[in-house]
Amino acid sequence: DGGITQSPKYxxxxxxxxxxxxxxxxxxxxxxxxxxxxxxxxxRLIYYSQIVNDFQKGDIAEGxxxxxxxxxxxxxxxxxxxxxxxxxxxxxGARDHNSxxxxxxxxxxxxx
Amino acid sequence: xxxxxxxxxxxxxxxxxxxxxxxxxxxxxxDYFIWYxxxxxxxxxxxxxxxxxxxxxxxxxxxVLLNKTVKHLSLQIAATQPGxxxxxxxxxxxxxxxxxxxxxxxxxxxxxxxxx
Numbered sequence: 083d084g085g086i087t088q089s090p091k092y093x094x095x096x097x098x099x100x101x102x103x104x105x106x107x108x109x110x111x112x113x114x115x116x117x118x119x120x121x122x123x124x125x126r127l128i129y130y131s132q133i134v135n136d137f138q139k140g141d142i143a144e145g146x147x148x149x150x151x152x153x154x155x156x157x158x159x160x161x162x163x164x165x166x167x168x169x170x171x172x173x174x175g176a177r178d179h180n181s182x183x184x185x186x187x188x189x190x191x192x193x194x
Numbered sequence: 195x196x197x198x199x200x201x202x203x204x205x206x207x208x209x210x211x212x213x214x215x216x217x218x219x220x221x222x223x224x225d226y227f228i229w230y231x232x233x234x235x236x237x238x239x240x241x242x243x244x245x246x247x248x249x250x251x252x253x254x255x256x257x258v259l260l261n262k263t264v265k266h267l268s269l270q271i272a273a274t275q276p277g278x279x280x281x282x283x284x285x286x287x288x289x290x291x292x293x294x295x296x297x298x299x300x301x302x303x304x305x306x307x308x309x310x
Contacts, residue, residue, distance in 0.1 A: 086237075115297075124283060124300030125238070140297065172237050182228050183298065185237030 085109065086186035088173050093191045095167075103158045103189045105173035112176075114156035115183065118142060119170040128171075131156055160191065167193045206307045213274045215304045217267040217284035224286040228298065229258060229269045232281045241269070241282075271306075279308045 087106045095101045107114065113132045117125040117140075127140030131150040145164025150156055160167045170190050174183040207213050219227070225246040230238035244251045244258045244267075251258050257270040267284050285298040 088237075122302065124285075124302050125298070126300075127297055130297065174237075182240045182243050183238075184240065185230075187237045188235075190235075 088186035213271040
């Protein structure tokens with residue numbers, strides 16, 4: 083099955099630790115995105131990448147970092163600098179700018 | 195910044211009824227709109243999209259209406275089924291020369307509950 087695969091589904095970390103969320107796609111999408119979702123709210127854009135080895139900050143990039151070494155992979159690192167890291171993180175891909183985003187099933191991160 | 199919002203946070207309907215979910219947007223430059231369905235614990239699922247050069251688009255049991263005059267978007271679901279119960283999000287993209295594609299601005303969502 084083609085799709086956007088996020089792992090793990092649930093992740094627990096202690097405050098002060100960096101954590102990396104995985105996002106893999108086999109849809110041959112050029113563009114990939116990371117969104118954050120908080121309870122009762124819409125999605126907010128963290129980072130996006132339109133091509134390998136290139137990425138741009140979204141609306142709430144502070145405390146996060148990404149890499150795009152391969153077309154298929156777009157991992158997100160939540161650093162200790164992120165003040166409120168507990169959230170539902172969603173990765174998405176798009177074939178091109180005329181296509182809608184396709185989302186993975188998310189990783190729920192809890193930091194205590 | 196620009197925002198997309200929803201008039202009704204919750205909607206309850208009986209199975210078989212038609213559902214209408216509304217959305218207001220504020221960016222007059224927006225030229226692409228999408229509706230997503232999100233079930234609990236899952237990622238948003240694409241339902242239907244519409245471009246600003248259209249005012250209506252139909253899919254299977256769903257219709258999206260766009261009123262650019264009042265910056266209003268609606269999703270109509272015909273013969274609503276219990277499986278349609280979910281949170282529905284509208285999203286918009288200003289699409290400025292491709293540099294912002296995929297940078298969707300999402301509304302807060304409407305919870306649709308369908309009673310058998």
